[in-house]
Amino acid sequence: MLQNSRALLYLSILIRILANPLANVFQKQLTQRSAHPVFIIFTVYVVLAVACLPYLLLSGRLELTAAVWPNMIAAAFLAVTSNALIVYALSEADLSVLGPINAYKSVVGLLLGLFLVGERPTIFGVIGMLLIVAGSYFVVDRKTNQPLAHAFVRFFSGRGIQLRCAALVLSATEAIFLKRAILVSSPETVFVLWCLFGLTMAAPWAWALFGRTIADQLAVLRRALGRFLSLALATGTMQLATLLTLRDFQVGYSLALFQLSAIVSVFLGGRYFGESNIRERLVGATVMAAGAMLIVLFGSG
Secondary structure, three states: HHHHHHHHHHHHHHHHHHHHHHHHHHHHHHHOOOHHHHHHHHHHHHHHHHHHHHHHHHOOOOOOOOHHHHEEEEEEHHHHHHHHHHHHHHHHOOOOOOOOOOOOOHHHHHHHHHHOOOOOEEEEEEHHHHHHHHHHHHEEEEEOOOOOHHHHHEEEEEEEEEEEEHHHHHHHHHHHHHHHHHOOOHHHHHHHHHHHHHHHHHHHHHHHHHHHHHHHHHHHHHHHHHHHHHHHHHHHHHHHHHHHHHHOOOOOHHHHHHHHHHHHHHHHHHHHHOOOHHHHEEEEEEEHHHHHHHHHHHOOO
């Protein structure tokens, strides 16, 4: 039984690492077909909410407690917002760049711990931050004879990078609320609530943004229905794998392992979108992922 449980955990981690960048591929492909980011997110939640109906009919109940509601409302709000920001970012920047940027989530957590709760970084935390910065050197597009500092400033002033950085802060916070919800419920219940609450929160955004232009987005949906369904499948698989991992791992350990998806993102960026400097970005993503794991696992004392 214990071996089966560990096998499920390892499988969940592997699926999460692969599903997240695959979902990003579908998101970017849809933005290239003129699908609006908010419409993409809304449609995904519609599909996932409908997919939850058989489970609700067969199980007959959810493991609901008073404590699960506020945590899931917060998690769903953060998820919808961060996912929309990610799609906006993918419409502005390369997938092979945005994937490695997620490693900065660990730096944000370390700095917040320092300034908010007085946690001092260990030597491993400092090394981890230096590795992330060093790895960024291979990810940042640099012009000939341009000082590295100028390249970093230009890089982080890009709209896509700024949106991705905002999204990573929100998604890291979401993971905390998901963990708290799992502790008082179950991954299956949390997944269903995540889908239903996500749809509830995405719907007003879609209604407010479209109005008369909804016909154009529905036309995109008809032309790219397979991509929308593939994105919903990848997103649902990724989220369920995330919840199963969070059930057995601490949030910090889970976030560290998820950084490995950055390497997959770089590969997929080159494979599906013909993005440049893939070898350098693979090196950078690997170094940044290693730095993120050092920070999360050993970074604060």
